[in-house]
Amino acid sequence: MDMIAPVRTDAPRDPRRDGFFPAGITAPTAASASPSRCSICKLREADLPCDLLRPGPGQREALPSTHWRVRQGEALFRCGDAFSCLYTVRSGFFKTVMPVASGRELVTGFHMAGDLLGADALVAQSHVCDAIALEESQVCASFISGVDGPDHAPPLPYRQLFKAMSAQISRQQGLMLVLGMLRAEERVAAFLLGLSQRLGARGYSPTHLKLRMTRREIGCHLGLELETVSRMISKFREAGIVETGYRRIQILDLDGLRRFIGPTMA
Amino acid sequence: MDMIAPVRTDAPRDPRRDGFFPAGITAPTAASASPSRCSICKLREADLPCDLLRPGPGQREALPSTHWRVRQGEALFRCGDAFSCLYTVRSGFFKTVMPVASGRELVTGFHMAGDLLGADALVAQSHVCDAIALEESQVCASFISGVDGPDHAPPLPYRQLFKAMSAQISRQQGLMLVLGMLRAEERVAAFLLGLSQRLGARGYSPTHLKLRMTRREIGCHLGLELETVSRMISKFREAGIVETGYRRIQILDLDGLRRFIGPTMA
DNA sequence: CGGTCAATTGAGCAAGATCAAACGTAGTGG
DNA sequence: CCACTACGTTTGATCTTGCTCAATTGACCG
Numbered sequence: 120m121d122m123i124a125p126v127r128t129d130a131p132r133d134p135r136r137d138g139f140f141p142a143g144i145t146a147p148t149a150a151s152a153s154p155s156r157c158s159i160c161k162l163r164e165a166d167l168p169c170d171l172l173r174p175g176p177g178q179r180e181a182l183p184s185t186h187w188r189v190r191q192g193e194a195l196f197r198c199g200d201a202f203s204c205l206y207t208v209r210s211g212f213f214k215t216v217m218p219v220a221s222g223r224e225l226v227t228g229f230h231m232a233g234d235l236l237g238a239d240a241l242v243a244q245s246h247v248c249d250a251i252a253l254e255e256s257q258v259c260a261s262f263i264s265g266v267d268g269p270d271h272a273p274p275l276p277y278r279q280l281f282k283a284m285s286a287q288i289s290r291q292q293g294l295m296l297v298l299g300m301l302r303a304e305e306r307v308a309a310f311l312l313g314l315s316q317r318l319g320a321r322g323y324s325p326t327h328l329k330l331r332m333t334r335r336e337i338g339c340h341l342g343l344e345l346e347t348v349s350r351m352i353s354k355f356r357e358a359g360i361v362e363t364g365y366r367r368i369q370i371l372d373l374d375g376l377r378r379f380i381g382p383t384m385a
Numbered sequence: 386m387d388m389i390a391p392v393r394t395d396a397p398r399d400p401r402r403d404g405f406f407p408a409g410i411t412a413p414t415a416a417s418a419s420p421s422r423c424s425i426c427k428l429r430e431a432d433l434p435c436d437l438l439r440p441g442p443g444q445r446e447a448l449p450s451t452h453w454r455v456r457q458g459e460a461l462f463r464c465g466d467a468f469s470c471l472y473t474v475r476s477g478f479f480k481t482v483m484p485v486a487s488g489r490e491l492v493t494g495f496h497m498a499g500d501l502l503g504a505d506a507l508v509a510q511s512h513v514c515d516a517i518a519l520e521e522s523q524v525c526a527s528f529i530s531g532v533d534g535p536d537h538a539p540p541l542p543y544r545q546l547f548k549a550m551s552a553q554i555s556r557q558q559g560l561m562l563v564l565g566m567l568r569a570e571e572r573v574a575a576f577l578l579g580l581s582q583r584l585g586a587r588g589y590s591p592t593h594l595k596l597r598m599t600r601r602e603i604g605c606h607l608g609l610e611l612e613t614v615s616r617m618i619s620k621f622r623e624a625g626i627v628e629t630g631y632r633r634i635q636i637l638d639l640d641g642l643r644r645f646i647g648p649t650m651a
Numbered sequence: 652c653g654g655t656c657a658a659t660t661g662a663g664c665a666a667g668a669t670c671a672a673a674c675g676t677a678g679t680g681g
Numbered sequence: 682c683c684a685c686t687a688c689g690t691t692t693g694a695t696c697t698t699g700c701t702c703a704a705t706t707g708a709c710c711g
Binding site: 205212214216223224225226227228229231232233235238241253254280281283284285286287288290291292294295298299300314317318321331332336337339340341342 | 547551554561603608
């Protein structure tokens with residue numbers, strides 16, 4: 120994805136969007152349609168005030184930015200939306216939510232003045248969560264290319280670092296989902312499936328796993344006691360889904376394991 | 386903290402360290418003491434192979450890197466260690482652990498060939514978790530300054546982005562700790578304390594909180610049902626620690642609330 | 652071949668989920 | 682301004698899940 124110009128000409132990609140600005144977002148208030156420098160954004164303790172996106176001495180030009188209003192209950196961006204800019208909360212209150220198949224939702228965070236929103240999409244180029252205003256809010260939107268974009272892109276080593284850090288954020292979000300929403304059985308199944316998938320991606324067998332960690336370590340990773348981990352693995356064995364031999368686990372029925380995760384995760 | 390030269394001359398800061406290399410880490414094997422370019426690191430599906438730290442066309446010079454061996458059970462780095470370099474797992478298996486006061490430990494992840502280790506320390510300049518080898522392992526260490534370092538530092542806007550992403554990683558790790566190790570009572574107490582602290586840092590009252598979110602949203606954030614959240618708040622009220630009025634919560638006894646979190650978090 | 656540590660399995664118990672009902676608050680429209 | 686409605690909150694009763702305690706078995710190492 121390339122840099123999106125301050126005046127956006129790309130058509131909305133999401134069916135929920137029906138106008139020039141995202142649903143629930145009005146045109147710039149203090150700023151004109153052409154992006155302002157937004158030097159009034161001086162927020163205490165802010166993670167990333169827009170002012171800090173200004174260039175330092177010897178740097179290139181500042182990233183263009185502008186202000187938007189978001190009404191209560193409306194989305195600043197939604198899961199799947201193409202990445203267009205980073206947001207700093209100027210006033211109000213947001214929640215970020217990952218929608219889950221089961222209807223329940225995972226609230227990944229609450230965000231108030233000074234907090235950064237939207238960094239989740241820097242690498243994948245599309246947002247992985249909804250950002251919903253819990254009250255009338257204002258944000259500062261800073262237009263910045265994704266790490267692969269040609270303009271304003273950082274030097275190569277840092278692009279890789281961005282990717283690595285972004286990958287870690289994604290991994291942690293997945294783990295939060297496991298810890299916050301899944302039952303013991305589902306957690307262990309998800310753990311085994313994740314391990315299988317990662318091993319497969321590296322050229323190892325995805326079905327013959329050699330566990331390098333103890334049941335206690337698995338438990339500490341999944342928020343369970345070691346006895347519970349052991350019991351769940353035994354349950355999978357009794358169901359004919361895995362075969363076990365001490366630290367070695369053979370997955371006989373990958374789909375059966377997926378079925379154990381249930382409707383929460385797809 | 387500044388860039389640490391490939392040949393390290395700084396004294397170990399951690400009492401657990403007793404030699405030139407971190408405990409359990411032997412001198413470079415394939416590479417000589419002076420860092421090699423390590424072009425043999427071509428790992429499939431890797432998040433950040435050392436090769437990718439090479440400069441692209443028109444970039445500055447590559448970051449120096451070298452290889453280390455880590456024996457089973459030994460630490461690649463430990464919580465509190467000064468940040469010196471980023472690691473890519475070449476072979477073997479690691480766990481990353483956040484030590485917790487209560488003796489239990491939070492395993493934040495398992496890491497195999499191709500995974501990046503150590504990015505947690507890029508901003509704070511010191512590691513926030515232990516990285517322990519679960520079997521005989523090899524890593525590629527890439528020397529890179531922290532985002533505030535003078536050498537190899539990225540342009541300013543990206544430094545801010547690094548900080549923001551790093552902050553998000555820290556926040557998520559804190560939440561994983563809450564989701565994985567705390568009981569309902571402790572989770573709600575930690576949530577209220579966190580909200581209080583963040584509001585205080587922004588100039589609002591840290592004791593008179595106006596909750597913008599519903600009990601259900603708090604529950605979805607903490608991995609609890611909304612009834613449980615309500616019950617815990619009622620318990621705090623009955624204990625004389627908070628006063629409640631619908632969406633408004635007044636904290637009467639901050640220390641009392643901290644006492645509820647118990648020994649797990651300090 | 653003990654010794655140590657990890658894993659398994661069982662029994663009882665407590666924390667939290669679930670189901671259900673009553674109550675408060677905010678918002679709407681007459 | 683008030684009544685009505687919708688939704689959020691509180692509280693209670695019951696039940697399930699997973700934790701705790703305990704004993705046994707199994708693997709690995711000198």
